Amino acid sequence: MSKSLSRIYPLLTQDQIAARVKELGIQLAADYAGKDLVVIGLLNGVYPFFADLTRAIALDMDVSFMRVASYGHGFESTGEVKILTDCDTSIRGRHALIVEDIVDTGLTLHKVRKILMDREPASLRICTLLDKPSRRRVEVPVDYVGFSIEDHFVVGYGLDLEGKLRNLPYVGIYNPA
Ligand code: 5GP
Ligand code: MG
Ligand code: MG
Numbered sequence: 776m777s778k779s780l781s782r783i784y785p786l787l788t789q790d791q792i793a794a795r796v797k798e799l800g801i802q803l804a805a806d807y808a809g810k811d812l813v814v815i816g817l818l819n820g821v822y823p824f825f826a827d828l829t830r831a832i833a834l835d836m837d838v839s840f841m842r843v844a845s846y847g848h849g850f851e852s853t854g855e856v857k858i859l860t861d862c863d864t865s866i867r868g869r870h871a872l873i874v875e876d877i878v879d880t881g882l883t884l885h886k887v888r889k890i891l892m893d894r895e896p897a898s899l900r901i902c903t904l905l906d907k908p909s910r911r912r913v914e915v916p917v918d919y920v921g922f923s924i925e926d927h928f929v930v931g932y933g934l935d936l937e938g939k940l941r942n943l944p945y946v947g948i949y950n951p952a
Contacts, residue, residue: 783947800831818842820876839864856886871896877905881915
């Protein structure tokens, strides 16, 4: 970790993240009040954001997870998206909210959205901590965005560098050179 830590430049502090998560929680609680809500996290990257966000939404909800992999290692998602573990909670007729760490090309969410739409939820929305709109290859409706960022490869607060650095408590830009 120490070797890669020297290549990380802080982008979002723990305090900035916490403040924004709190705002999102308030907004989501207002939008989903009185609704049968299922919040679905996309593992692995979402784990810290999911835990913080769901606890900031003062409503009854079901929580569930899907594990997906964009094939390939390193900095690029290949566009080949594989469901490793499916969500085991029924969303038919219920209000489903997908929670993701970052939307980059949009390929992952495009596919996940399609799969979940086939299950006929009453509604399906997307909440992401980070969005890199300049990188989009397919259009995907992102309803709630924590932070919109420039085209940088970021790590921490769930986001990995080849499996590592997810447990950094803040978000940083990884600069390999
Ligand atoms: P997409 O399918 O939208 O291109 O990418 C989605 C996935 O690619 C994210 O869930 C994340 O796992 C990975 N990803 C995209 N951009 C970044 C980034 O800047 N840093 C890290 N660590 N992962 C990223
Ligand atoms: Mg992800
Ligand atoms: Mg990754």
